[in-house]
Structures are given as C-alpha cells and as structure tokens.
Amino acid sequence: MIYIIFYFAILICIDCKLNCFVKKSILLLVFIAFSTCAVAQKKDTSAVGTVVGLVRDSLHNYNLASATISIYKTGEELVKYQLSNNYGRFEFKEIPVGIRLEIVVSKLGYGPLKKNLVIPRTSNSINLDTLNLTKLNILLNEVKISAPPPPMQMHGDTLEFNAAAFKLDTNAVAGDFLRKLPGVTVWTDGLITVNGKKINKLLVEGKEFFSTDSKIALQNIAKNAIQKVQVYQNKSDSDPINPATEMNIVLKKDKKDGYFGKIGGGYGSDKHFAADGMISYFSPRTQLSVVGASNNVNKTAGDVATLISYNSFKGEGILNDYHSDFTRQGLNIFKAFGLSLQHDFNKDLAARPEDKRSNLLKADYFLSDLSNHILEKSQSIITLGQEKISRNNSIDETSSNLGSHYSGKYLKEFEHSAFTAEFLIDHHSNNNQSVQQMKSMTNESDESSSNSKKNVSYTADDLHGDLKFSTSRYYDIIKKDFRSVNLTIYYQFDLFKSTQNQLNLESFNASDTSLNKYINRKYLNNVNASTHVLKTDFFSLTSLLRKPPALFSIDFKNTFTYSNRREIADVADQALLSTYYVPNNYLTNNSKYQVKNEIGGLNFSKTGRNFLDSRYDKNWAFNFFAGNQFYSQNNVSQKSFQYIDRHYYYFVPNISFRYNDNEYGDFTKNYTVVYNTNVVYPNMLQIAPLVDDANFYFIDAGNINLKPSYNHELSFLYNYDNSKAKNPVLNNLKATISFVDRNITDSTFYDNLGRSVHYFINGAPLKAATFYDYFSKAIKLDQNQIQTSVSLSTRYAQYNSNINQVNYSTFNSSLSTTLQVSYSYKSLLTISIAESYYGNRSIQKGISDYTYYNWRTTGGVAFALPKGLFFNSRVDFNNSRSAQLSNIYYTIWNADIGWRFLKGANGEIKFSALDLLHQNKNIFYTINGNIITNGSTNVLQQYFLLTLAYYPRKFGLSKSNSKKL
C-alpha cells in the first residue's frame, strides 16, 4: 500500500508540474502581449515627436509594469497606446508635435491618471518623468478621475481590448473592430490569428454565436455593443503543452440581448429575382434565428447557419460568399426556410468560458426546394487503339428537390465525464424528368442512336442518431487513489427508407435495324436500411494495473458496425402492342444484404518531450494501432447468382509519428508521418448486379470474382507558423503516397456501335502520389494590410485498366496552383487579385494521350463608405486549352453599386450587373482514361437586378428597463 501511495505522490508531483506547464504557456501569451506595444493608429506628417516616462506607484515605492499608456488628441482621438515595460517605462515615437495632447495612464486596481502635454517643436521630445498612479482602495472619492478605458490591458492571464477605446464609425461590426487590434489578423478565409497563433474558437459571451462559423458574429454584432474582446489560452485543453487560444467577445451589460436581421428583395432583367429574410434573436441563454430565401440567381445554401451568414449586416464585399454561382449548371430556382435554436441551461453564466461546463441544447430545422433545368450538350472521343468512337450526347433535364432537415444536439459536461446526444432527421423528395439523346459513330461509320425519356420520383427518409458518453480517469486527492477509467462509448444508428417510382421510355436505333430496341419500363423500388455502430475505446489500460508505467501506453479500441439493407424492386415492361405492363421477372427482386464489420485491436502509444525553459519545447508522440478487421457480407436474393456469403479477415495497422518543435519567440513547427491501411470491399453492384438492359450504351455488369483491394497510404504533414504579431506567416504542407493492391479498376468492352459493357476487375496495383502546400503571409502597416497566399497541389497516379480485353497502363498527372494577393485599407477598401493554373494529362499507353490546361485570373475591388455608397466589382478571366479540342476564352464581369441609408445604415438599395460581357459559358472538360469529353450546359447569364433591403437590428432590448431600475 505504501508502495502505491508513493506512486500517487509521484503522480501528484507530475500533475503539479503539468499545472506549471500550463502556467508557462499562459505567461508566454503575456510576453507576446508586451511585444505588441506601440501600434500606430494614424499617419501624420507632424508625427515626429517622442514621449518618454515612467509609471509608478510612489506610495508603495515601485514602478508599474504593464500599465496602459494612451495618447489622445483633443476630441478623444486615440493617437497611440502601449503597455509600460517590465520596469514601468514607456517610450512613444512618431507623436504629433506642437499640438495639445492628453496622456491617460491606467492599470487594473489603480485609478487612472490624465495629463495634458504639448511636445515642443524645438526638441521634438518630452520626458514626463514619473507618472504616479494610486491604488483604488486608497484613492479618495473626491480625487477620482474619469478616463476613457485603456485600449489594451492585461487582466490576469487574459489579454483584453476595450472596444470603447477604438473609435470606429457607428455602423462598424465586430470584424471591423478586430481588424483594428494590434497583433490580430483576420484572414481572407475567415481565420483569425493573434500574434501568429490561430484562434481555435471565437465565442460571444462564452458561447458559440449561432454557429461555429465566426462570420455570423464578426459581420453582425455591432461594435458599439461590445465591451471588450478577451484573448486567452484554454486551460482545460487536452494538450496542456500547446493549449488552444480562444477569443471571447464580451458584450456591454445593457447589450447582452438583441436582434439582427435582413429583409430584402430584388427584381431584374429576364424575370430574375432574389429575396432574403432573416431575423436572429439572442439573449444570455437563448439564440433563435428564423431565415428564408428565394431566388433564381444561383444563390443557394445547404444549412441554416450558412443562410444566416449570407444575410449578415456587413456581408457585402468581394470576399462575400453569397454571390451568384456562375459555374452552377442549369437554371435554378432556390427556396429555403430555416430555424435555429440554442439554449444554455448552465447555471453559472458569468463563468469564464474555459471554466464553464457545457449544458447546452441546440436544434435546427432547414427546408429547401431547388428546381433545376439543365440543357447539356457534350461530345466525347473514346480512343480504342487505332479505332475511335465519337459520341454526341444531349440532355434536357428538369428536376425539383425538396429537402427537410431537422437536427438537434444536447451536450452536458460533468466534472469527469461528458454526454452528447445528437439526432438528425432528413426527408428528401426528388422529381426528375429527363430526355436524353445519344449518337455514336465509329471509324467504320457504324452509327447508332438512342432516345431516352425518364420520369423519376424519389422519396427518402433518414433518421440518424449519435450518443456519446465519455469518462476520464482522475486522481481523488482525498482517497489518494485513482477513480474511474478513460472510456468512450459511442453508439450511432441510421435508419433509412426510400421509395423510387420510375418510368423509362427508351429506344435504340442502329444501322443494323435488327438491333433496334424499344423499352417502356416501370420501376418501383423500396429500400429499408439500418446501420448500427458501436465504438468502445478504453484508453490507458496500463494505468489500471497500478504498476510502474509500461514502455507503451496501451489502449483497447473496437468499432463494430452492423448494416442491413432490404430492397424490393418491382419492375414491369409494357407488353408489345399493348398498354398493359407485365412483370419483368429478371429485374423484379427481393433482396437482403447484411454487412458485419469489426475493427478492433490494441493501440500502443508513447510520447516524449524534450524542453528547456525559455528556450524550446520539443515533443513527440508515436502511435501504433494493431487493427484487425473482420468483415462479412451476406446477400440473400430471389436470384441465385446473387447469393453471397463472404468472410474476410485483414490486418489493418495504423502507425503515426508526430513531432512538434516550439522555439519560443521564433517559430512553431509540426511534423507528422502517418502510415494507414484500409480495405475497400466490393459492393453488390460491383459483384452481382441485376443488369438493366434499358441502358443501351452503358451496361454495368458484375464480377463475381472481384476481391477487396488493400490500400496502403503514407502521408507526411508539415505546419509552420512564425508566431509573429506584425507579419504572421503560415505554411501547411501535405505529401501522400499510396499503393493499392488488387486495385479495383474498370474493364470495358466496346462494340462497333459504340455500346460499352463495364465491369470491375482487380488490376495491377495503383500507385499514386499527391503533394499540397499552402503558404500565406500577412503584412500589417498601420491601417493597411496585405495578405498573400500561394497554394500548390499536384497528383500523379498510375494504374491499369482493360479495354476490349487488352490491358493498358494509365498515367494521370495534374497540377494546380494559385497565387492570391489581397490588400485592404481599414474596412473601406479591399482589392484582391488571384492567378491560378490547372493542368491535367492522362496517358493510356498505346491508345490515348490527353491534355487539358486552364488559366484563370480573377480580380476584384470592393469599396464601402461607412454611411452611404458602396461598390464592388469582380472580373474572372478564363482560358482553357486542350491539344485535342478547341481553346475556350471567356470573361465574367460582375459589379454591384449600392447605397446604405437611414441612421444605422439599415436601409440598402443596390443595383447589380452580373455577367456584364455576356460571356458566361459553362464549358466543361473531363478526362477519364481513354475518354475525353467537352460540353456545355445552359447557365445563368447576364442579368441586372435592383434590390431593396432593410436590416433591422438592435442590441440591448432591456436597455429601457434597466434604466428604469
């Protein structure tokens, strides 16, 4: 027993050290805060003066470090501010000379001090000597001085920015405020970094604001509703060495509730219209949002949060996502309605976000209706060695998609455990009418054609649920013993039901008329499927043994999946020369398919750390999962050839190694190497499908001998950030090589009429390599910010496939790269230029060598005066080339000009001109082995739209009540 007690004592010791590490990281943040001193707010030619001084508590005889010293021009215009250094000293440079200034010194726990000063033009410098502050508990009432809040201050281990100290226009939002803060970079993709360190979470009053998408908070919350912004490190982060940095927006006491929204509509040329509506209410406990949209200008959204984000008060500009999507195929009418509710049951609302235990309910409802009409024409060339098949295809398709989506989530955290319940109910219905004509020609001038008319109605209901319960092992300091276990139990289910009604009218005509065919076929397919997943992970089994820690930490991980799919297909053909339908005995079927999949095994992990205080922290983690997969598939059907009962066992190991090097003040680098294996099992459609002969040109046959493919993947990841406040640099790299044994590949047989029969075979191994790198850098100069980014992505793959029973090697390579530069001045002007290149080459040795290149240049400018005029324009030059097909050039030019009116800029009138040059052609290229296709579809083209919108918003609903009180 004593033996064990001593072990606990050691662990307590280690635990204490862990706390120390947390303390260290927090202090590092503080250090960074000091290095952000003196940030210029305004350029001024007379700004050549220097102000130096010392902040002191004379009564207690010491100098005050990290006091905030702010210099204002008359009229409370903030000129510069900084924190006093470790010795209480401060030194300002580039301060206007010869004019009256006011210096305000403040520090938490002390009364502020104000002093007027003029920097003499003769010397251009002034020494204020000692500025004495007095502690608040000593300060007498009569000498209390009111002063503006300091722009920046340290509050314990939290860095705080007070909104009141930053003068922005009355309609500024949270995003505008953050852009003004020193060390804070709001990146074009929405990422926020503070001194180069990524903000993992943006919270408002300690909670997510409507969604994980920070844009909703950044673009809607009025800057005037914000009291302060806090930046801190999450102490409860599972990685105490490098804890996540979070940002919390604290609202003013009387602005803790409010609403914001938009109601707008526009009408334009060619009967184009767009209408949006959103109203969102928030209070300390509840967030509720109702949102709707309807348009025929290709503005769509997939969920409530996206739609809320699209209707943001400051959502306009070139970086806004809610533009007409000119690449979308066809003409689309989109209607959507959504509802989002979040309620916090937490008793202690005032707790700091990192100390809070969640007790949160979230529910969403989203209804969408997308009507779509596509007219597509395409030409394909299929190369078969000496022979070629040309294929022309035209489709006229009309569809309507109605989807309703309910989701809910409840999260409850306890001291040593957590419970999460999620559900998702999805209803989807689709009606689709299509007419397709195909014509195929071979070298010998064999011609054939088909006409197809399909009418499909499809409904599906899906109920999906997730239940997760996790406990963590902890040391009971009273009992001096460990309690509980590190355990995660996760259960997931999915119940799915669908019905499909389909009518196909198909005709096939060939030069040999004996091959002509006509089919009039009706389908009724019912599918009932369910999936259950039980995941049980026991972590750190070795710690339960109460023995000295083993060489490796051992976990037991197991995931069992059971899925069951029952499908009843009733298919009938119209009898010849009759209006009656007779059952198609081949396609009519009743089948049951079951899969049992278990992946389990022991996981061995080991971590190491090498650190020297104030120098570096290098840590590594090794993980080896000895996974064993037992997989069985069983299919019972009315067709004897579909009786399948297969059982497999594979060893599916996963090995990873991560190395993190944090050189304090210099950089942080992460290296990760992962080797992963997985098995892809052929499904019933690949093994033994019922072949529908109504598809004349593409017959998908099965291969009963098809075996699973075994995939090996080796990845290398590298992340770098330079931890700099002013000019942050980020770099992310990923390189992967993969090897697929028994690769499942195509085998296609073409006849002389251009008809093809496909089935899958196990080919020679697939070898592939990918490389991706993203580098970005921001440069902040006063209110000007330049952000540059370069991305490079390349892929090479080599595999075999069969064409007309001859085996061909296929080599596919692609390269894409984008260079983007954006410049912004305050929140007034944004200019962005991007150049991108995409190239693809596919060689099928002996039969085809296809290339395709695309250059794209985009440029945009957005200009918005705080109250009034705004303008944005975006130009997109496209240049596509292929050796096999003709070159294509087109330019899409869009522009918006608008006016924000009313007191709070709540009113908006906007004129939009889209595709001004009338050049939008949705032209596409695809290369797939020996087939190259180019085509075009009908797309949204030039239109003009006049829109009126009103943005109702109010922060602080109970303001009048609180005043009365």
Added chain:
Amino acid sequence: MSTTSITRKLLPLLFAILFSSIACLGQNVVKVDTAHYLSLRIDPSNAMGGNISDVFSEVNYIPLETTPESLFGTVSRLSITDKYYIILDDNTNSVLLFDKTGKFHAKIKGKSSSIADRVISMVVNRWTKRIICSGYSSESTYDFDCNLIETNKRGPLQKNQINLTSYQFFSADSLINADTFNDVDKSSKDYTPYSRFMIQYATANKNAYAAGLKYSDSESKIDAQGSGIWPLTSFGSDTSFFYSKAYTNSIYTITPHTIKLSYKIFLPLLNSVPTDFLSNSDYTGKRLSYLMKNQSEIYAINNFYKVNNNLLFEATSAAPNDEDNLVYNLHSGNLIAYKHIQPDMRSFNLPIYEKNSANFENNGLVACDGKYIYTSISSLGMFRAKDLNKTAQIKYNEPLTLYFQKSTRKDNPVLVQLKLKDEL
C-alpha cells in the same frame, strides 16, 4: 573540528538514540509549543517596492557554465554545500553540480523519458556528502562527484518505516520528514504509530522514532496543495527548519527535539480562505475547485525563509500576482514585494527575477543558506535585459562581461545570489 561543531553533530544523534530507546516502549510524541508565536499582519496589496540597493546589500550573478554535458533547463531545487551548488533540473530531470564560481563539476543524468525512473526529489546529506535521488521505483545515492554509491529498489515498508515525502537531514543519519495528510486509519495494514502525524523523526533508513503535529480524522481528508519549496524549508541552519501547515498560515520551527509554532500570518479578509476551511467537512474534495473560483484567496505559505531580521515567503493564491513573494522585516514591520524591487546599478540594471517566465512562478526563491537567498534567471531573460540596457552604458563586472561575451540566449540559466539588508 571545533568542539561546538562536534557537539552540534553529536547532539542529534544522542537525541535519536534517546528517542529510539523510548520508541521501543511505544509512540513518542513531540509536544507542540503553541504558546509563544508571533502574529504577523500581512496585507500584500500594500507591500512596498524599492530599488535593489535599498533592499539588498549584495547582488551576485553566477553564470552556470554551459557545455553539451551541463546544458540544463531550470533551477527547480537548489542545495548549497561548502563547495557546490547542487541543482535539480525538472526539464532534463538531471542533478547538476557547479562549483561556487559556476564551473560545471559533475552531473547525475536523469531519465526524463521514463516516469518510473524520474528523479522526483533530491536531498543532500551534508554530513555524509551524499545526494539522495528518489524516483518511483528506486532510490539512489551518489557522492559529490556523481558516482553512484548504491541503489535501493522501493519495496513494502517495514514496521515503523515511513514514506519520505519532504525531508531534511539534521545529522549524518537522522532526518525530519513532513508528511502529507493521509487518510490511513488504524484498521489499515499500513497504519504505523506515526501515521497520523505531520512531522516524523526518522533514521536515515526511514525508521521513525518520534513524531509531532498530530492531525485529526477530518484533517486526514485534506487535499493539501502547495508549490515551490514546500512544506519543509531549510534556511541555513543544520538543525532547524520551517514547516508551513496547509491552509492555516501557520509556520512551525522544527528542531531535532522541538516543534514550535513560530509565526501565524493574518491576511486581509479579501485574501483569506474561510476560517473553517481546514476543519469544515463541507469542503472535503472541493477545496481545489473552491480555490480556482476564488483566485485572490491565499491558500499556502511557501518558500518560507528567515535571514537575520527578515522573513521571506510566497503567499500563494491560484492566480500569480506581483505581490505574492514578500519580504517582512521583523524589526520595522515593513513589507516589501519582491517582484516590485526595481533593478539599479547594484544589479547592473539587471533584474532579480524574470517576469513573464515560468521559472520564477514555478520555483520562486529556491534556496536560502542563512546569509544569501537564491533564484535564477534564464539566459534569454539576461540578454533581453542587456538589450534594454544598451543606451545606459552599463559597465558590467568581470564575470558578467565574460558571460555576455561568450554566452548566447540559449545558454544555461544564471544563478542570482542576494544578500538582504538587515534593516529594511
């Protein structure tokens, strides 16, 4: 060897023999003298600052030689002998010996990768010139040249043997151990007559022969916390130590034969834990979370030292602050906040503690030898301070000049040796 020193060395032994012989007869309890203690009223928020030359008569920076062998992270524990500074470094889990000029002497290489083999405590026996490094699975003894003398595997304790948690030798083979609160009752097989005592007297082979400061059943469930040098501190005397009792702000002086309540610290209501914090069972298991919520409340007195007329200690609360390390002058009653002492020419404008670094927050003033107090500053901190001094044209002394010439920001920390003025 003088007669006094012989007496000093023999006395504890005599007491040990005396106690041991009595021990055969049963439990030996050292009575706690609580009759004459000094009440100190401390208001950290009103602690004064000052310049280094106002508070210290001597400031010495001792750069610790950096070689590939001697490279280490932080001074987590420091023992001072006649010839060496003996440092336990948590970062590399090594024990390093430097001579009094900072020259590297020898090293006990830690095994930081394995928790089982980590050195978690280092105690120096000045009489036998031995370093005892305790780890989870074993206890090793080294000489001052870092030669391994012996390694003992940890096993079940024998009757009357105690588990050493925080201890100090007061003679070649006698020690004082400060135990943690343990919920071990009489029915437990691990119960010994000395289980329920905070202070235990034992021989070097852990055989307890006397104890003092008994704690109650309710106190046995205390989740006591401390940090830094705690709860038993040495302040330059071979036979006298301070013991700081958790949550009571009480400092006891422990000698080989007496336990005396010496100081009781009274804090402002705003900074005090509730008066019944130790005894009220409602707090059982909730004390840590209470302290995390009430971060201004001082829950422990750590790193307690006495140098002549001055007491030094850390008034620890959950949130580090600038008034947590304090100097209290027993003559004048003046209170000085260590972190508010400003560098001046006595320290070549170099700091005496490193702000915004984990080093001082985690370890504080690491040692006191009765004449000097000790802390350390990272080379990064030293060079940053030198950069700030660029315009001030400071003329550094020879060791510092050499240090700034030959070292880099990534070199070993620099030991800071400070001598307090007697009258403050």
